[in-house]
Amino acid sequence: MFRIAIFSDVHGNKEALEAILTSIEKIDFDEVICLGDVIGLGPNPKECLDLIRENHIKLVLGNHERYYLNGTHNEKQMTIDERAHHAWIASQLDLSHKEYLQKLDICLEMTLNDQKIAFMHYPFDKVENDFYVPKKLTEEHVKRVFRNYANDFTFIGHFHQDDFYKGENERVYVNLSSVGCTKDNIATYTIFEFDGEDFSIYRKKCIYDRKKFEEKLESISYPAKEEIRRIFF
Numbered sequence: 001m002f003r004i005a006i007f008s009d010v011h012g013n014k015e016a017l018e019a020i021l022t023s024i025e026k027i028d029f030d031e032v033i034c035l036g037d038v039i040g041l042g043p044n045p046k047e048c049l050d051l052i053r054e055n056h057i058k059l060v061l062g063n064h065e066r067y068y069l070n071g072t073h074n075e076k077q078m079t080i081d082e083r084a085h086h087a088w089i090a091s092q093l094d095l096s097h098k099e100y101l102q103k104l105d106i107c108l109e110m111t112l113n114d115q116k117i118a119f120m121h122y123p124f125d126k127v128e129n130d131f132y133v134p135k136k137l138t139e140e141h142v143k144r145v146f147r148n149y150a151n152d153f154t155f156i157g158h159f160h161q162d163d164f165y166k167g168e169n170e171r172v173y174v175n176l177s178s179v180g181c182t183k184d185n186i187a188t189y190t191i192f193e194f195d196g197e198d199f200s201i202y203r204k205k206c207i208y209d210r211k212k213f214e215e216k217l218e219s220i221s222y223p224a225k226e227e228i229r230r231i232f233f
Helices: 014-025 045-054 063-070 080-092 095-102 139-145 210-219 225-232
Strands: 002-007 031-034 107-112 115-120 153-156 163-166 172-175 186-194 199-207
Touching: 014 045, 014 186, 014 199, 014 210, 045 080, 045 095, 063 080, 063 095, 153 186
Parallel strands: 002 031, 115 153, 153 172
Antiparallel strands: 002 186, 107 115, 163 172, 186 199
């Protein structure tokens, strides 16, 4: 049995990430992959990124990691408060975090039994050479943004929604919910299994210390926190 644990969008929620990692440690996984946005929004960007590194989890870049690496000066729709928030995130990280992230890519690919599998934060449009990001992913968007890909299974994050889509040629697209941006005490990750003949995909829910997270969110002051709290937490 080849087994992969996949999660996405931790967004600085250390307690939710710890719950996920504790669950993953109890199962024999061949690979553990995070689909980006480890940092941003929540109070612990550094601590979450450190946990990803310390546990040797494979990571692809999300838009929040790209904001940190590339800056926000080209993000014309970003507000002053959002820019201040990303500046605060950068102030929490150091050169070792930047060097680590600079070595990562936006997509990870592998092949199992001739099936091509891709892991990314969200689709990169190879023709337009730009990220195409609708507010909510739909079957119509999936057909458009993946038209230049030929993977049998594709796992994405970013939209904070649990969904499966079927594309042309029976291709499967799996959208993962956010580990960290929840309004309850449940964090979810996805398990992808291959037994030599068949593939299976299912979710696993973990309970995390929501009270501890909320107390931390209350005690730490950073830009745009109240709006972020209202929308995401």
